[in-house]
Amino acid sequence: MKKSLIIAALLLACQAIGWSQAKKPTIMVVPADAFCERYGYVQTVNAMGETVTSPDYARAMKENADIRTLVAAMADFMAKNDFPIQSLEQELKRLQTEDAELAMMTGKNSGAEVDETPLERLRRSAKADIILDLDYEIHRLGPQKQVSFNLQAIDAYSSKIISGNTGVSSVANVPMTSLLEECVLSFKDNFLNGLQHHFDDLFANGREISVTLLRYNNCPVDFEEEYEVNGDEYELAEIIEAWMADNTVEGRFTTAAKSANRMRFNQVRIPLYAQNMNGRDVAIDAEAFVKPLVRMLKKAPYKLTVGSSPRGLGDVWITIGDK
């Protein structure tokens, strides 16, 4: 009897651990803007009469064998650490194929086309939660070469640098591949240590996200509208701030912007897990975190039309007045 109780308890514990795995951030190696500029991997776009240059990642990945070597070496050690990285090259190819398939796709019976708003199309781009911004430069010292490198791991939502590594390879007359591999091996452990530190902080203090609230111009109220709470009049913005204070880890958040039409919270620390509608502990992201706020604003006395739209694991927009 005692033995079966222990086994049952162990099974329950295993299940609980299985349910409460935090959402794994996606990681992608992206050539730095400076690298793309230096090697001419840029595309020029005419945006409303203004000429804008942006990095051409597809061409950089296709034409530069060195960057492929670096990405392959990094992918290898990340995979060995059970953290496979997303391939930018494959992601760009996937998006291209997806575009072509979506254009051709029609309903079998009605012939209807798949609907996609311009915003949905814009957001359907290559993105990751952690961007590994990679830059390197080759220095020639007579017949010998040396590589200097700069690798930054950037949290895509808070734009914070999680881990930064710079250094140089040895000076040698060897193929570039050897020097690049030497660079990767040189910064590998420090870089992993930086990531580990970030993840430890995430588990101890919660995930850091950003929340933006926007008002459509057809909304009858703005964030300065006053409502009665416990016999006192409070602005909607104050009520939302109070909700944030109650629901963030140790009340940690910063109100970055507050006006009648827009509110922005950053450095919002959210718990990794919360209970879903069935009372089960599940891993949450930014959108799941704001769902209770959205539901609160839909109910009396506010009765607003509210929509939420995620911009990845750690950034969410809430709109009032429309979805």
Next chain:
Amino acid sequence: MIALTLLMTFSAVSASAQNKDRRKSFQSWDNYEITTEKVGVDGTKFVKVWGFGKNVDAATMAAKENAVHACIFRGLPGSATAMSTPPICPNPDTLASHEDYFKNFFAPGGPYLAYVSMTTDGVPSGTDRRKVKGGYKVGIYVQVMYDNLKRKLEADGIARKLSSGF
């Protein structure tokens, strides 16, 4: 005469205290020198490490232990062409909280030996072998299987995996 006796006694006590301090620092496991020589091949660290022992063999074994100890608890310093390496267990309490595990790990002929490859040919000589009071201090070039060591400590629940919790 009394003054001379007092002076001699004081000198003797002072010398004895100095010897004790010296012995203590020799006995301390943190008292060793290690430098990263160059970037090792994938998954390894190429270091020069010093060890102290009653004879050259004992000092060489101590140096090997020190190399593994540095990878686990101290980290490896950087050099002109190699970045520094962080320790596998950065938490300073790890050694105390897993004392039995590490006693067995670093026992004579213990599992730690599987993670070091000596690259110095033969017995250290010249400036790498120094006769000091109480024994020898030797410097050897060692290749530590850093990644294998890390995997072992992760598998044994001593070090945290990067993906744990996800």
